[in-house]
Amino acid sequence: MTANNAVHQQAAAASSEQNRHRERTTREIDYWTQQVAKGRIFRREFMGRAAALGVSTAMATSMLSAAGVAQQPKRGGLARFGLAHGATTDSLDPGTYPDTFSQCAFSGAMSNTLTELDPDGKVIGDLAESFEPSNSAKT
Numbered sequence: 001m002t003a004n005n006a007v008h009q010q011a012a013a014a015s016s017e018q019n020r021h022r023e024r025t026t027r028e029i030d031y032w033t034q035q036v037a038k039g040r041i042f043r044r045e046f047m048g049r050a051a052a053l054g055v056s057t058a059m060a061t062s063m064l065s066a067a068g069v070a071q072q073p074k075r076g077g078l079a080r081f082g083l084a085h086g087a088t089t090d091s092l093d094p095g096t097y098p099d100t101f102s103q104c105a106f107s108g109a110m111s112n113t114l115t116e117l118d119p120d121g122k123v124i125g126d127l128a129e130s131f132e133p134s135n136s137a138k139t
Contacts, residue, residue: 033067
């Protein structure tokens with residue numbers, strides 16, 4: 001056997017092994033997609049299993065979409081945040097936020113504000129239906 005034939009045989013064997021691995025991965029992904037559709041596992045677990053099989057997040061998400069598996073969001077639950085300067089007396093009152101990070105993280109993400117800035121930098125109402133300055137323009 002010539003060296004050239006040996007190289008071709010090794011390449012063919014590697015290609016065959018890659019095809020078997022791809023088929024195994026596809027079968028497993030199909031199985032786990034069915035489990036999500038039946039409600040036996042959640043999307044998060046599916047994504048973890050897909051990642052363990054070497055499937056990218058984008059590909060796994062498209063596989064779920066293609067299979068028509070779209071879970072409805074669940075209402076309720078908890079949101080826990082670990083922030084600097086935290087205390088048991090903290091509240092969601094934006095007037096008491098201790099730093100800019102808290103303002104950025106919570107303002108608009110967890111609740112609405114009275115006003116907001118439009119793309120041109122003008123103050124417009126968010127929750128406030130109308131507003132105007134006092135005579136002294138201090139409030």
